[in-house]
Amino acid sequence: MQERASYDRQEIYRILDEGLVCHVGFVVDRQPFVIPMSYARDADRLILHGSPAGRLMQTLGAGCEACVTVTLVDGIVLARAASHHTMNYRSVVLFGIPRMLVSAQEKREALEKLLEYVIPGRAADVRPASAAEIDATAVLEFPLHEASAMARGGPPMDEAQDMQIGVWAGVIPLRQQALDPVPDAHVKEGIGTPAYAATYDRCSRQ
Numbered sequence: 001m002q003e004r005a006s007y008d009r010q011e012i013y014r015i016l017d018e019g020l021v022c023h024v025g026f027v028v029d030r031q032p033f034v035i036p037m038s039y040a041r042d043a044d045r046l047i048l049h050g051s052p053a054g055r056l057m058q059t060l061g062a063g064c065e066a067c068v069t070v071t072l073v074d075g076i077v078l079a080r081a082a083s084h085h086t087m088n089y090r091s092v093v094l095f096g097i098p099r100m101l102v103s104a105q106e107k108r109e110a111l112e113k114l115l116e117y118v119i120p121g122r123a124a125d126v127r128p129a130s131a132a133e134i135d136a137t138a139v140l141e142f143p144l145h146e147a148s149a150m151a152r153g154g155p156p157m158d159e160a161q162d163m164q165i166g167v168w169a170g171v172i173p174l175r176q177q178a179l180d181p182v183p184d185a186h187v188k189e190g191i192g193t194p195a196y197a198a199t200y201d202r203c204s205r206q
């Protein structure tokens, strides 16, 4: 597969649903910022959260135009020619104006979705956020109306005259993989690792 752009909703959702980190770009006084954040996709919006006191949430919550990207790196592509080395990847770029959620109820629901998005099954096990904790968290939704996906997959694309060069060529596949969970030192006796932690796997979310 060569590099390919797409506006297909399902493809955009699949990429977003595998990712964990987005990069949020915005401009303050002509200075561009690009800040990494966690996110959740919920239907046709992303949910973002942060400190209400920080510049990030204050700027985004004031209705500024923003650009959000999510990138999954699937492999490093080794060609026979130096200039044809590349990466296999899937990425999404979104443009829009985030909206600050106001009511405690919609904030609570969005934060629960964020937790469930990152670790499905976790919300049912833990102490829910208190009213004060909800109040102390800024929550934004980012519309997925203006969204595109781009992907590259497959082998290197060498030129015909380079195919005879005696050097290895191919792909080093990469994936996001959870390792064995490490229990906190204060976990009470008799409490085992929950299945959602022991078998955590974002790649199977497709």
Ligand SMILES: Cc1cc2nc3c(=O)[nH]c(=O)nc-3n(C[C@H](O)[C@H](O)[C@H](O)COP(=O)(O)OP(=O)(O)OC[C@H]3O[C@@H](n4cnc5c(N)ncnc54)[C@H](O)[C@@H]3O)c2cc1C
Pocket (backbone or CB within 6 Å): 021, 035, 036, 037, 038, 039, 048, 049, 050, 051, 054, 055, 056, 057
């Ligand atoms: C994987 C990941 C997930 C994160 N998820 C969230 C999230 O969900 N919500 C959230 O609020 N924050 C998150 N953060 C932290 C976030 O990137 C910001 O650092 C934080 O929100 C403060 O932003 P600010 O603009 O208010 O900081 P400011 O205090 O205004 O930043 C001051 C300066 O510090 C530098 N800076 C800020 N952030 C970073 C950074 N991450 N790396 C390097 N330099 C930086 C910049 O130069 C910036 O101008 C995440 C970070 C990472 C790496």
